[in-house]
Amino acid sequence: MSETLTLVSADGKTLTAPKDAIMRSAMLKNLLEVAANSDEQIPLDFVHSEDLENIIEYCKYHVEAEGKASEGDISKWDGEFINRVTQDDQKHLRLIQTTDQLQIEGLFKLLVQGIVRKLHNKTPEQIREKWNIPDDLPKEKKDEIFNTTNWLYKKSQ
Amino acid sequence: MAYVENSEKDSTRAGALSEVELEQFPDHVLSKIFSNCDYETLKELNVTCLRFSKILEDDQLWTKGALEELERKQSTFRHPDSEWSSLSEYNPRARQYNNKTYFHSFGISKEGPLVTIALYDRLATNQQTVTVRKGRQITKKLCGNTVPFVFYCLGVITVVALCGVGFAGWGFAMSATHYDYRTTGILDDKIMTSTHWFGFIPYSLAIIGLFGYLIFLACSKSSVFGVLAFTVLISSASYVLAILKFDGLEFFWIFSMMPFLVMIPVAVPALTYVVSYYGLGIRSSKWKGVAFGLVFAAYYVVTPAILISDNILPWNYHLSMIPLYLAYAIVSIIVLIRTFRQVKDHKSFMDHSRKERDTEKQMSGAQLYKTIVEYLKEE
Incomplete structure (x- = not known):
C-alpha cells in the first residue's frame, strides 16, 4: 500500500491522501522534496476543504488510471468530474485559484476550459451579470474600441 | 510544521473561505x-x-x-x-x-x-x-499535393512522349506505303504492315491518353477547362459519327486527325496568350483576357465556316455536323461573356489593388505573412 499524507484545509478539516496523488501538485512535490516529513500534517491554508476533497479525488483517479484506463475513459471521467464540480460558479472559481496555486496542470486546464465554455456566446452584459463584474470601462475607451473596429462589433451594437 | 507565517496564515485562510471574483x-x-x-x-x-x-x-x-x-x-x-x-x-x-x-x-x-x-x-x-488565381486553383485541384502531382506530371510526359512517337511512326508508315486516304483503305490486310503497327499502337495509346486527360479535365471542378474539355469531347464525337456515315473517309484517317481536333482549340488561344504576353509585351490582364477570349471565340466561329465552305464534303455531311457547329457556337458565346465579365471584375480589383499599393503599406502581404510566422515561432 502506498504511503499516505495528511493535509489540513483552511477550514481546519484533515484529509489523507496517497503520496503519489499529492505529488501531482508541482507545488507540493517541491515542498515535500525540500522540507516535509511524511508523518507530519501539511497545512494548506489557501484551500477550502471541499476543494481539497475534489482535488484529491482527481489526483487519485489519475494516478490509478495511468497506464490502466484508455484515453477515452479518462477523458470521459474528466468530463463528468468537471461537470460535477463546476456546477456552482463560485466553487468553480475557487477551484481554479487553488489548482493554480497548487500547480496541478491537468486539472487547471480542465477548469479553465470550463470557464471558457461559460463565457462563450455571452454578451458583455451577461458576462458582467453572471460573474459580478463592474462596468468600469471608461466611455472614451469603449468609444475608441467601437470607433476603430466598429465592423467587429456590428452585430452586438 | 509551519509553511506559512502566522500573520499571512489568517489572510490566506480568509481568502480561501471568502468569495472569489473572476x-x-x-x-x-x-x-x-x-x-x-x-x-x-x-x-x-x-x-x-x-x-x-x-x-x-x-x-x-x-x-x-x-x-x-x-x-x-x-x-x-x-x-x-x-x-x-x-x-x-x-x-x-x-x-x-x-x-x-x-x-x-x-x-x-x-x-x-x-x-x-x-x-x-x-x-x-x-x-x-x-478572380485571377483560377490557374493556381486549377493546378491545386488537379495536383493537390506532391504524390498526385508527380503522377500528373508523369501522365503528361507519357502522353506527350507517346504522341511524339505515334506521330513519327504514323508519318513514317504513311511515307513508306505512299498511303493516300482518299484512295486506299489503310485497314486493308494487304497494306496494314508491321510498319503501320509500329506507329499505330503508340499512336492509339497517345490518343487514348489525350482523351483520358480531357475527360479528367472535364470532370474536374474547373469551369474553364471543364467547358473546353466537354466541348472538344462532344465535337470530336460528333465529328467521328458524321464522317463515319460517308464513304471515302475512313476510320484510320479520322483517327489520325484526332490530335489536331483536340489540340487546335487549346493551342491557338494558348499561342495567342504567349505571343501577346511575351511577344507583344502586353502585360495588362485586361488586354490579355480580351485577346485570349476573342481568339478562342473566333476559332469556334471560323472552323465551322471553313468546314462548310469546303467543297470536298457533301452537303448532308454538314447536316450531320450540326451538333458540332452548335457546340462551337455555344462555347464561343460562353467564352465571350465570361471574358468580358472577368475583365470587368478584374479591372475593379486591379483598381482597388492599385489604390492599396499607393497607401502607406510597409510590406507586401507575403513579407508580412512571413514576418508573422517568424514572430509566432519566436514566441
Missing part, C-alpha cells in the same frame, strides 16, 4: 482563460470591463482566435452571404485597416498591428486575387 484573478490566470477563448468571446470580453480590456491588450491572446476567425472567413469568402463577398462591404474595412493611426483592429496594441496587418493583408490579398 475579475480579480491574477493576470496569468486570466491570460490562460482568454487564450482559450474564441474570437467572438474575446471581442465581448474586450468591452466587458477595464481589467479584461487591459489583459486583452496582449496581442498573443488574440492570435489564436484571430487566426481561427481568418480561416473561417476564408472558407466562407466566396459565399454569396459572406460579409467579404462584395467590394462595397470590403472597402470600408480595408480603409479602416489601412488607417495606421488606429492600432486596434483586433483590439491589439503594442506589437499587435503587425499581426493584425498580416492577417488583414492575407484577407485583402485573397479578395483582390479571387
Whole structure:
C-alpha cells in the first residue's frame, strides 16, 4: 500500500491522501522534496476543504488510471468530474485559484476550459451579470474600441 | 510544521473561505482563460470591463482566435452571404485597416498591428486575387499535393512522349506505303504492315491518353477547362459519327486527325496568350483576357465556316455536323461573356489593388505573412 499524507484545509478539516496523488501538485512535490516529513500534517491554508476533497479525488483517479484506463475513459471521467464540480460558479472559481496555486496542470486546464465554455456566446452584459463584474470601462475607451473596429462589433451594437 | 507565517496564515485562510471574483484573478490566470477563448468571446470580453480590456491588450491572446476567425472567413469568402463577398462591404474595412493611426483592429496594441496587418493583408490579398488565381486553383485541384502531382506530371510526359512517337511512326508508315486516304483503305490486310503497327499502337495509346486527360479535365471542378474539355469531347464525337456515315473517309484517317481536333482549340488561344504576353509585351490582364477570349471565340466561329465552305464534303455531311457547329457556337458565346465579365471584375480589383499599393503599406502581404510566422515561432 502506498504511503499516505495528511493535509489540513483552511477550514481546519484533515484529509489523507496517497503520496503519489499529492505529488501531482508541482507545488507540493517541491515542498515535500525540500522540507516535509511524511508523518507530519501539511497545512494548506489557501484551500477550502471541499476543494481539497475534489482535488484529491482527481489526483487519485489519475494516478490509478495511468497506464490502466484508455484515453477515452479518462477523458470521459474528466468530463463528468468537471461537470460535477463546476456546477456552482463560485466553487468553480475557487477551484481554479487553488489548482493554480497548487500547480496541478491537468486539472487547471480542465477548469479553465470550463470557464471558457461559460463565457462563450455571452454578451458583455451577461458576462458582467453572471460573474459580478463592474462596468468600469471608461466611455472614451469603449468609444475608441467601437470607433476603430466598429465592423467587429456590428452585430452586438 | 509551519509553511506559512502566522500573520499571512489568517489572510490566506480568509481568502480561501471568502468569495472569489473572476475579475480579480491574477493576470496569468486570466491570460490562460482568454487564450482559450474564441474570437467572438474575446471581442465581448474586450468591452466587458477595464481589467479584461487591459489583459486583452496582449496581442498573443488574440492570435489564436484571430487566426481561427481568418480561416473561417476564408472558407466562407466566396459565399454569396459572406460579409467579404462584395467590394462595397470590403472597402470600408480595408480603409479602416489601412488607417495606421488606429492600432486596434483586433483590439491589439503594442506589437499587435503587425499581426493584425498580416492577417488583414492575407484577407485583402485573397479578395483582390479571387478572380485571377483560377490557374493556381486549377493546378491545386488537379495536383493537390506532391504524390498526385508527380503522377500528373508523369501522365503528361507519357502522353506527350507517346504522341511524339505515334506521330513519327504514323508519318513514317504513311511515307513508306505512299498511303493516300482518299484512295486506299489503310485497314486493308494487304497494306496494314508491321510498319503501320509500329506507329499505330503508340499512336492509339497517345490518343487514348489525350482523351483520358480531357475527360479528367472535364470532370474536374474547373469551369474553364471543364467547358473546353466537354466541348472538344462532344465535337470530336460528333465529328467521328458524321464522317463515319460517308464513304471515302475512313476510320484510320479520322483517327489520325484526332490530335489536331483536340489540340487546335487549346493551342491557338494558348499561342495567342504567349505571343501577346511575351511577344507583344502586353502585360495588362485586361488586354490579355480580351485577346485570349476573342481568339478562342473566333476559332469556334471560323472552323465551322471553313468546314462548310469546303467543297470536298457533301452537303448532308454538314447536316450531320450540326451538333458540332452548335457546340462551337455555344462555347464561343460562353467564352465571350465570361471574358468580358472577368475583365470587368478584374479591372475593379486591379483598381482597388492599385489604390492599396499607393497607401502607406510597409510590406507586401507575403513579407508580412512571413514576418508573422517568424514572430509566432519566436514566441
